[in-house]
Amino acid sequence: MTVTTETRALRTQGARVKPSRDGGIRESAISRAVAMAVMIVATLYFLTPLWWLFVASTKTRQEFTTTNPLWFSDFALFDNIAALIQYRDGVFLQWLANSALYAGVGAALATLIAAMAGYAIAKYSFRGRETFFNVILGGVLVPATALALPLFLLFSQAGATNTIWAVLLPSLVSAFGVYLSRIYAAASVPDEIIEAARIDGAGEVRTFFTVATRLMAPALVTIFLFQFVAIWNNFFLPLIMLRDEGLFPVTLGLYVWNTQVSQIPDIRALVVIGSLLSIIPLIVTFLALQRFWQSGLANGGLK
């Protein structure tokens, strides 16, 4: 019913536009211009801070406060990077490596767990399935920040604060990932294929890994990306859990430096250049996986 009304609505709209062709084109030119303007403003809005960050990173300390913040003066980017890497025996590189570990391993395992859970909920019927799913879905509503303190107290009981596990274990859970996996598995993994795999003698685990995960790949990439970004940017949990500088992720490390600016004003330049370097892995991950993700979405649309 709804479908038919919608089609009819579309048809009448099209019918109304078509006769007055001139008006139609002008209208679309105007709306296209408005859309472009909105997108240009949005692009500027999002890119200006990045531009500022990049320009600021190329300046020496003197030029930093005295020159136009949105244009280059002297180009000291590589000196700044060298200073950053040398400061405190390269602790910044350690932070980057930690972030990569937490976000990379955390997101990979979180994706696997979410995929398995979502697939199981979508494809097996068992008692309490919906309750189970609803409880997980409820988890989407609880902000991670609200869980940090209870997690700290739990980890304290286990004596596991200030360890890698304190950050890694809570990162393995993605309620949103389970939700997305279920929806996607239900839509893109036909029961017939699973049946066929079973008839061919594949066990359930093998079916999941060889058949289901391939069909679910676009959703898995999305979950991985979301979780990677979420862990990379997660600041509050490491702030509460970690005290050993060698375990900090890059977000926390830069924040700590930023609070020391009143004691060591020079550190400000390192915070700026460090911020620039810390977003590069995010950009790379996003661009590398975006292709994957988009083609997956497009394929999904063809079916």
Place this chain on the structure above:
Amino acid sequence: MAITRVARVGAIAAISALALTACSTAAPEGPAAGGDCAPSDGPVTLTFTSWLPGVEEAVAIWNEENPDIQVEVQTGPNGNGGTYQNFFNQLAAGNAPDLGQIEFDAMPNFRVQDGLENIAACEGILEAEELFVPWTWSQVTFGEENAVYAIPQDTGPMAMFYRADLFEENGIAVPTTWEEYEAAAAQIRELGGYINNFSQSDINAFAGLVWQTGGQWFSNDADGWSVNLTGPETTQVAEYWQGLIDNDLVAVYPPWTDEWNAAYNSSEIWTWVSAVWGANTIASGAPDTAGNWAVAPMPQWEAGASAAGNWGGSTTAVLKGSDHPYEAAQFALWLNTDADALTAMNRTANIYPATIEGGSLPAFGEGLEFYGGQNIYEVFAEAGNNVDPNFTWGPTMTQVYNDVADGFSAAVSGNGTLLDALTAGQASTIAALKAASIPVKE
């Protein structure tokens, strides 16, 4: 004695809050307040949380000299940036570090929440009083008998940084009283500059001005805490700066921003009444003005007086529940009195020691090029001696700072006055104390 009651109430509040939010936790153990303080058997390892940049260097000296008492440095953001909250979480969970850096203005908060170990009974601690600038010691004892809750580390005595060249070129006398300061402000404004920038967010700097004037924001006796953010001295200071703001005689750039630095760097602003550590802030933020600055004592309310305020400064405290309070106390005392340790911390973090001897370390013995060769530390050492020892911080300073800063930001943009902000802060502070079950008089 009063404090004990307050402490008990605070502790109960903290524990019940914990019981509501979390699993059961054993009460932290440790020697009774003012009780024994005996050395531990065998080698011990202490944990020490500090956000002082490069404090590891000083600690390495200790670790080399004391193989049986090894200290592990842990770090985090500055106190109000998260480390205090972490301490409270860790105290609640029973895994706080043995030692922690705590600023003077946060000490009452920790005391009220029973987060500090009394180390008065530990060897050499009571005797150490004479080593420290007098006002710092009263901050760590809270005036209690036979009690020491932390060892002072560094201080921020205040003075006036000023552009010696500009004052001289324009024939304006360097102000020694606040009255002269206002007159100079008008002259400077005619030349297109500003005498100073009123900081809308550094409420602790404003507190330093009140401190100089002899005001008291908090006091504490058997009946509980009194809050007085609108006393005569505070009102005097607030109205003075309000007048400068109203007449456009001070700039109101948000402090610690690029435009703020740029205003100093471009010679738009001529003075900064600030703490000793501000010396590096200017040198870093206004590099083009090198050699043109000098330091004079703070302007006075009465000609010929020499009162000074203080802005900032930390202690090293032994946190409740430490298994090794004796060793922790020894380390804290060494860290903040040993010449090598103080020199190392000054080199890496620009600290200005709280000890009387500290002011005569070699690091402070020379003139600085940025300040035209003047030995500015002589001025600050003198200021440190003129800080009123009776100033008391309240138990909820983070809240006070936030609330008053909101009002100050509104005031500099023309909504209300500084005094309005303090009046509102007075009410919200009393409410915050009540909410924390801390006895408060109205």
